[in-house]
Amino acid sequence: MPQKIPMHCALVTVVLSMLCPAASLATRGDDSLQWVLNSVSAPADRARALLQMAARYREDRPSESLLYINSALGFAQQSKDPLVLHEVHLEQCKVHFRLAAYDDLLQDALKATELSQQIGDAHLIAADLQWLSVAYEQLGQFNSAVDMSKKALVTLKTTGDSSVIGKAILEVMNTLVKAGRYDEVIRHGEEADRFFSAKEDTIGRCQAKVRSAEGLLARGRFADAVPFFHFAVRGMGSAAPPSELARIALGLSEAYCGIGRYDVAQAQLDSAEGYFRSGRMHWRTPRVLVLRSRISEGLGDLAGALAFQRQHAALKDSIMNERIAERMAGLSRMYDVRAKEAENEVLRLRNDEHTAVIANARTQG
Numbered sequence: 001m002p003q004k005i006p007m008h009c010a011l012v013t014v015v016l017s018m019l020c021p022a023a024s025l026a027t028r029g030d031d032s033l034q035w036v037l038n039s040v041s042a043p044a045d046r047a048r049a050l051l052q053m054a055a056r057y058r059e060d061r062p063s064e065s066l067l068y069i070n071s072a073l074g075f076a077q078q079s080k081d082p083l084v085l086h087e088v089h090l091e092q093c094k095v096h097f098r099l100a101a102y103d104d105l106l107q108d109a110l111k112a113t114e115l116s117q118q119i120g121d122a123h124l125i126a127a128d129l130q131w132l133s134v135a136y137e138q139l140g141q142f143n144s145a146v147d148m149s150k151k152a153l154v155t156l157k158t159t160g161d162s163s164v165i166g167k168a169i170l171e172v173m174n175t176l177v178k179a180g181r182y183d184e185v186i187r188h189g190e191e192a193d194r195f196f197s198a199k200e201d202t203i204g205r206c207q208a209k210v211r212s213a214e215g216l217l218a219r220g221r222f223a224d225a226v227p228f229f230h231f232a233v234r235g236m237g238s239a240a241p242p243s244e245l246a247r248i249a250l251g252l253s254e255a256y257c258g259i260g261r262y263d264v265a266q267a268q269l270d271s272a273e274g275y276f277r278s279g280r281m282h283w284r285t286p287r288v289l290v291l292r293s294r295i296s297e298g299l300g301d302l303a304g305a306l307a308f309q310r311q312h313a314a315l316k317d318s319i320m321n322e323r324i325a326e327r328m329a330g331l332s333r334m335y336d337v338r339a340k341e342a343e344n345e346v347l348r349l350r351n352d353e354h355t356a357v358i359a360n361a362r363t364q365g
Contacts, residue, residue: 043078050075051091058091062098069095086115086124093131097138106135122159126152126168133175142179149175166204169195173211177218185215206235207244213251222258229255246275253291262298269295 041049050072057065069091076084089112096105109131116124133148153168169192176185189212196205213228229252236244249272256265269291293308 043075044081044084047072047075047079047084047088051087054091054095058095058098062095065095066092066099082115082118086112086119089115090127090131097134100138102135102138106132106139109135122155123161123164126155126164129155130168130171133171137175137178142175146172146175146179146181162199166192166196166199166201170204170207170211173208177211177214180218182215182218186212186219189215202235203240206232206240209235210244210248210251213255217251217254217258220258222255225251225255226259242275242278246272249275250287250291253295257291257294257298260298262295265291266295266299 050068054065054068054072057068069088072091073085073088076088079085089108092108093105093112096102096108109128113125113128113132116128129148129152133145133152136142136145136148149168149172153165153172156165156168159165169188173185173188173192176182176188189208192208192212193205196202196208209228209232213225213232216222216225216228229248232248236248238245249268253265253268253272256262256268269288273288289308289311293305296302296304296308
């Protein structure tokens with residue numbers, strides 16, 4: 001008599017058949033995952049195997065990645081292991097961020113935070129708080145984003161792990177800049193400078209100087225910001241990533257523009273665009289166009305200033321439309337995922353009905 005397949009195995013087979021029509025998985029790693037899914041493994045092992053599959057599809061096919069995650073969630077709940085459940089919600093955070101589904105991201109991060117607090121691991125708690133900060137930031141709730149980022153820093157300070165504490169300090173400063181709380185940026189910059197100096201971490205100290213300088217720029221203290229940026233240039237050198245060098249050059253361009261040194265500001269802006277191109281980053285940003293317009297006006301090129309201003313207005317409209325389209329695409333993909341989930345639920349109910357009919361027939365027989 002054929003061996004009866006457990007219901008949860010049947011469900012995984014249904015999901016896999018929907019996602020992987022090729023039936024066989026090509027690599028040895030895929031074979032091992034398929035073996036875990038098809039063998040009589042513990043629910044926690046099955047959940048983690050499905051999460052590995054989800055991670056593979058996260059960037060290119062996030063909707064399919066979510067289907068794997070949802071199957072993993074069922075096994076994680078069966079395992080009753082909070083650490084496995086936490087891993088599932090963490091993977092949900094990554095995929096929902098990829099889909100620009102920020103409301104769902106917020107819910108995932110809240111669930112993950114509850115679990116990490118239950119587990120009692122400070123590193124996990126801090127990571128979940130940072131995800132909450134990201135979710136609030138994307139939803140435009142910048143003060144809440146700052147609060148979560150600060151809580152993550154306080155949590156990490158209890159670990160004594162200087163490498164992650166330094167990153168958390170910089171993350172708080174980044175969040176404060178986005179929230180427009182520039183006085184706090186400057187205050188945190190002083191704390192960061194002391195911290196990185198004590199650890200003899202030159203790169204960290206330079207990164208903190210850049211963020212402090214951006215706070216000074218926002219307060220109109222252009223001359224004060226210049227030495228901070230130059231300190232970072234000397235400390236980082238050419239080994240710094242193009243994104244960081246572009247950030248510094250843009251800051252210097254704005255600072256020199258603010259003190260009327262338009263020729264130097266133009267040279268720094270040219271350097272920034274060079275760094276953007278070398279890092280294969282999009283350089284034609286609203287900030288660059290605003291600076292081009294201000295510099296052109298300062299150098300007496302009023303026609304050029306007006307042209308850059310018009311380009312800036314058009315680009316802002318284009319970016320706004322892209323963001324709306326991104327959110328709509330994310331919502332559409334989430335709808336598709338939930339429709340698939342509904343189909344899976346119908347299949348599960350039918351399987352239950354068939355199982356009941358077969359059991360009844362055996363009883364009568």
